[in-house]
Amino acid sequence: DQQVKQNSPSLSVQEGRISILNCDYTNSMFDYFLWYKKYPAEGPTFLISISSIKDKNEDGRFTVFLNKSAKHLSLHIVPSQPGDSAVYFCAASSQGGSEKLVFGKGTKLTVNP
Amino acid sequence: DVKVTQSSRYLVKRTGEKVFLECVQDMDHENMFWYRQDPGLGLRLIYFSYDVKMKEKGDIPEGYSVSREKKERFSLILESASTNQTSMYLCASSLSLGSNQPQHFGDGTRLSIL
Numbered sequence: 001d002q003q004v005k006q007n008s009p010s011l012s013v014q015e016g017r018i019s020i021l022n023c024d025y026t027n028s029m030f031d032y033f034l035w036y037k038k039y040p041a042e043g044p045t046f047l048i049s050i051s052s053i054k055d056k057n058e059d060g061r062f063t064v065f066l067n068k069s070a071k072h073l074s075l076h077i078v079p080s081q082p083g084d085s086a087v088y089f090c091a092a093s094s095q096g097g098s099e100k101l102v103f104g105k106g107t108k109l110t111v112n113p
Numbered sequence: 114d115v116k117v118t119q120s121s122r123y124l125v126k127r128t129g130e131k132v133f134l135e136c137v138q139d140m141d142h143e144n145m146f147w148y149r150q151d152p153g154l155g156l157r158l159i160y161f162s163y164d165v166k167m168k169e170k171g172d173i174p175e176g177y178s179v180s181r182e183k184k185e186r187f188s189l190i191l192e193s194a195s196t197n198q199t200s201m202y203l204c205a206s207s208l209s210l211g212s213n214q215p216q217h218f219g220d221g222t223r224l225s226i227l
Contacts, residue, residue, distance in 0.1 A: 009153075041122075041223075043117070043203055043205075044218045046215040100146075101216060103155045105153060
């Protein structure tokens with residue numbers, strides 16, 4: 001049973017536009033959510049996180065939104081840049097990001113110049 | 114900056130061999146993790162450790178074991194390598210339980226079992 005789902009395997013956007021990556025979860029015990037970015041042949045890099053007590057967290061061009069009632073979170077990248085092209089993983093944990101993480105399968109983002 | 118170093122970027126081994134993957138972190142983190150990443154499956158947790166000499170099974174521990182003799186080092190062992198263990202292996206570390214700090218990853222070891 002997949003507890004964290006990223007239903008779009010891929011997404012393509014134009015440079016300068018907004019990229020929206022989506023993630024759904026089923027476990028109501030999750031209280032901490034993270035996004036990681038991964039380039040080929042490199043390890044995942046932490047991007048941004050959000051605690052369940054918030055509904056929005058912003059860091060520069062990256063914003064994560066959390067809708068607890070819908071068990072849904074999204075990552076917005078504005079404006080998108082070609083260097084953002086990577087695989088993005090959503091992850092969740094039940095006791096903070098240091099604990100065991102459950103990952104989605106990833107969404108490959110391509111930003112076209 | 115947190116540095117998680119995996120000893121090999123690429124490794125080729127034969128079926129039946131005992132394989133050791135090494136991971137070292139330099140930030141005095143208590144927690145360390147081993148994942149494997151396969152296309153279309155995301156990252157799956159193999160084993161993790163909250164302290165020296167302590168280990169817990171993740172979601173796919175079969176065919177693997179781990180060792181944590183020192184706080185900074187976490188080893189993944191394939192007791193008798195099989196072709197279905199060909200994968201990208203990722204090590205991660207994080208500060209401590211309940212610290213709300215993210216896991217930091219190494220660059221991975223791409224392991225091929227022939």
